[in-house]
Amino acid sequence: xxxxxxxxxxxxxxxxxxxxxxxxxxxxxxxxxxxxxxxxxxxxxxxxxxxxxxxxxxxxxxxxxxxxxxxxxxxxxxxxxxxxxxxxxxxxxxxxxxxxxxxxxxxxxxxxxxxxxxxxxxxxxxxxxxxxxxxxxxxxxxxxxxxxxxxxxxxxxxxxxxxxxxxxxxxxxxxxxxxxxxxxxx
Numbered sequence: 001x002x003x004x005x006x007x008x009x010x011x012x013x014x015x016x017x018x019x020x021x022x023x024x025x026x027x028x029x030x031x032x033x034x035x036x037x038x039x040x041x042x043x044x045x046x047x048x049x050x051x052x053x054x055x056x057x058x059x060x061x062x063x064x065x066x067x068x069x070x071x072x073x074x075x076x077x078x079x080x081x082x083x084x085x086x087x088x089x090x091x092x093x094x095x096x097x098x099x100x101x102x103x104x105x106x107x108x109x110x111x112x113x114x115x116x117x118x119x120x121x122x123x124x125x126x127x128x129x130x131x132x133x134x135x136x137x138x139x140x141x142x143x144x145x146x147x148x149x150x151x152x153x154x155x156x157x158x159x160x161x162x163x164x165x166x167x168x169x170x171x172x173x174x175x176x177x178x179x180x181x182x183x184x185x186x
Contacts, residue, residue: 006037006041006045007045009035009036009037010031010035010037010041010042010045010046010052011052011055011056011059011060012035012060013031013034013035014026014031014052014053014055014056015056015060015061015099016034017030017031017034018053018056018099018103019093019096019099019102020096022102022106023049023053023103023106023107024106028042028049031052050111050113050114053103053107053114054113054114054117057103057114057117057118057121058117060099061099061100061103061121062120062121062124065100065121065124065125065128066124068085069082069085069125069128069131072128072131072132073131073134077135078131078132078133078134078135079132079133079135079136079181081132082128082129082132083174083178086154086174087171087174087175089167089170089171092158092167092170094158094161094162094164094165094166094167094170095162095165096162097158097159097161097162098155098158098159100118100121100122100125101155101158101159103118104118104122122151125151126144126147126148126151127147129146129147129148129150129151130143130144130147132147133146133147150177153173153177154173154174154177156173157169157170157173157174157177158170160173
């Protein structure tokens with residue numbers, strides 16, 4: 001078994017706590033307790049809680065989305081593949097919602113650097129959806145707008161599931177989205 005670095009322990013703990021409690025609901029002491037590390041270890045690697053959050057955004061949230069969607073650009077029937085990925089909900093946590101969306105809502109109005117990092121990840125997510133539309137007969141401008149609408153719909157579906165504490169609203173919304181796309185010969 002590969003040993004997890006101190007940096008990775010801190011990032012993993014911070015990610016889990018930020019996801020479940022929010023950035024402002026998580027203290028440095030919470031992260032230290034969860035990771036089993038001391039303040040010296042954390043502050044040797046990260047100068048601040050903000051710097052740690054920026055690492056979480058890049059190394060956990062952006063990375064997990066990249067891993068999930070990296071094949072969209074090369075796979076056959078990318079739109080169908082995207083629908084299948086979105087309907088595979090085994091790893092989804094509908095109790096806590098979407099880590100990206102939760103942080104966007106909490107932190108975008110508060111800190112410009114964090115807002116920029118979150119926007120980059122959000123734009124990357126839209127780009128993956130854009131790539132899923134690559135075989136469709138429409139202009140790039142239309143594909144970009146449709147990708148943006150699809151991301152907004154999926155994020156709204158996740159929020160509906162979080163509010164209901166049940167995956168059913170999410171499943172129904174995603175199924176309807178792809179049914180509508182199919183009706184429009186996409």
